[in-house]
Amino acid sequence: MLEKLSLGVKNIKKYRCELGSELINEVETLARDLKGVRLCHINSTPFGGGVAELLFSHIPLMRGVGIEADWQVIRGDRRFFTITKSLHNALQGAKYPLLEEKTKRVYLANNEMNARELDPNYDVFIVNDPQPAALRHFCHNTQAKWVWRCHLDSSEPDKDTWQFLRPYIEEYDAVVFTMAKFIPQDLKPRLIATIAPAIDPFSPKNMPLPKALCRQMVDNLDIHRTKPLITQVSRFDLWKDPFGVMQVYRLVKEKIPGVQLALVGSLANDDPEAWGLFTAINKEANKDEDIHVFSNLTGVGNMEVNAFQTASDVVIQKSIKEGFGLVIAEALWKGRPVVAGNAGGIPLQMPGNLNPYLISSIQECAEKVIKLLKDPDLGDKLGKEGKAHIRNNFLMPRLVRDELRLVKRLVEA
Ligand code: UDP
Numbered sequence: 001m002l003e004k005l006s007l008g009v010k011n012i013k014k015y016r017c018e019l020g021s022e023l024i025n026e027v028e029t030l031a032r033d034l035k036g037v038r039l040c041h042i043n044s045t046p047f048g049g050g051v052a053e054l055l056f057s058h059i060p061l062m063r064g065v066g067i068e069a070d071w072q073v074i075r076g077d078r079r080f081f082t083i084t085k086s087l088h089n090a091l092q093g094a095k096y097p098l099l100e101e102k103t104k105r106v107y108l109a110n111n112e113m114n115a116r117e118l119d120p121n122y123d124v125f126i127v128n129d130p131q132p133a134a135l136r137h138f139c140h141n142t143q144a145k146w147v148w149r150c151h152l153d154s155s156e157p158d159k160d161t162w163q164f165l166r167p168y169i170e171e172y173d174a175v176v177f178t179m180a181k182f183i184p185q186d187l188k189p190r191l192i193a194t195i196a197p198a199i200d201p202f203s204p205k206n207m208p209l210p211k212a213l214c215r216q217m218v219d220n221l222d223i224h225r226t227k228p229l230i231t232q233v234s235r236f237d238l239w240k241d242p243f244g245v246m247q248v249y250r251l252v253k254e255k256i257p258g259v260q261l262a263l264v265g266s267l268a269n270d271d272p273e274a275w276g277l278f279t280a281i282n283k284e285a286n287k288d289e290d291i292h293v294f295s296n297l298t299g300v301g302n303m304e305v306n307a308f309q310t311a312s313d314v315v316i317q318k319s320i321k322e323g324f325g326l327v328i329a330e331a332l333w334k335g336r337p338v339v340a341g342n343a344g345g346i347p348l349q350m351p352g353n354l355n356p357y358l359i360s361s362i363q364e365c366a367e368k369v370i371k372l373l374k375d376p377d378l379g380d381k382l383g384k385e386g387k388a389h390i391r392n393n394f395l396m397p398r399l400v401r402d403e404l405r406l407v408k409r410l411v412e413a
Pocket of ligand 1: 048049050051053205233234235264265266294295296300301302305324325326327328330
């Protein structure tokens with residue numbers, strides 16, 4: 001059987017203090033209507049990256065309102081995850097010239113094996129991202145409704161990869177994207193929905209921590225409290241442009257010599273590509289004593305990420321392609337100003353006065369960071385505005401509501 005993660009239950013009432021009653025009441029009503037429905041999310045890793053981050057809060061909240069929610073994780077060897085990382089990249093537009101018959105066979109055989117191991121006793125399955133996308137094809141004899149949830153910017157996928165995956169995706173009862181512009185043009189599922197991700201304000205990563213404590217925590221990791229700090233928190237992935245961030249840092253340093261850069265990254269077991277990149281990033285970072293690289297391998301977990309985001313003067317997310325970028329919502333939620341790539345789902349999070357801080361080049365990124373480091377009041381003001389925007393749009397109960405609305409449509413159809 002596939003691994004089922006053991007997760008607790010979260011009480012949604014707690015979120016009233018952040019969100020008021022209307023949204024929470026709607027969630028409770030939907031959940032009452034769906035009482036007894038068994039829902040299962042499926043993905044490819046229990047840690048590292050946005051999907052795992054989402055499900056850790058999402059499933060306990062679903063349970064808290066009475067939905068029988070679970071999370072199963074597929075298995076695969078290194079060869080499978082190397083292929084699925086290439087599929088992930090190809091859906092975001094990278095060329096994937098190696099999509100040969102043998103590669104397709106390995107991908108499908110792993111999906112078939114996982115389908116055999118899946119606990120089928122659910123009414124609705126939500127399958128996240130391309131790694132398990134062919135599962136539905138191999139799960140015969142099921143009365144369940146199946147949803148494929150794409151977290152990537154799939155607006156311009158590699159043509160061959162998309163033509164390979166499309167028939168498997170079109171077998172689903174519904175497909176969910178973060179934004180309408182991510183829907184590939186020729187996709188014809190029965191139902192398409194757009195639902196944006198969200199963060200949990202009460203998780204260890206996002207709960208309020210005193211700034212002095214955060215400064216102390218990063219100080220313990222060799223960051224000087226009195227010098228300015230810029231941070232990027234990301235999986236080690238080329239789409240997040242870690243080398244571009246180091247170039248930005250060098251330009252900033254010419255104007256603000258004391259500046260320090262923290263690159264906080266994670267490695268996940270469905271991402272074999274990250275290990276080589278991690279080594280290359282460390283090699284580059286070692287050339288400058290004010291560039292610090294941290295990872296989940298050396299104990300930089302949720303609380304430490306919280307501390308880095310809270311203690312930073314400016315948070316960078318220099319993504320080239322980005323489905324959403326939870327890290328932006330996380331930093332804004334802590335009232336920190338963000339300078340981020342004008343890519344994918346990032347602009348959803350940075351409207352109004354935050355919009356000029358969406359950048360398209362290293363030079364532009366450095367200029368905005370310098371401006372914010374020189375004017376901390378402006379940074380605080382933008383951070384405050386960002387926090388309000390995240391509260392109104394991107395906190396977890398809204399995601400629970402949107403998903404329950406979709407589940408209701410499917411089970412009542
Ligand atoms: N993250 C983390 N530790 C790290 C790097 C990332 O906990 O060293 C978390 C980060 O806080 C966020 C998630 O991983 O919650 C990344 O999600 P995002 O949507 O930004 O990007 P993805 O990895 O899904 O592309």
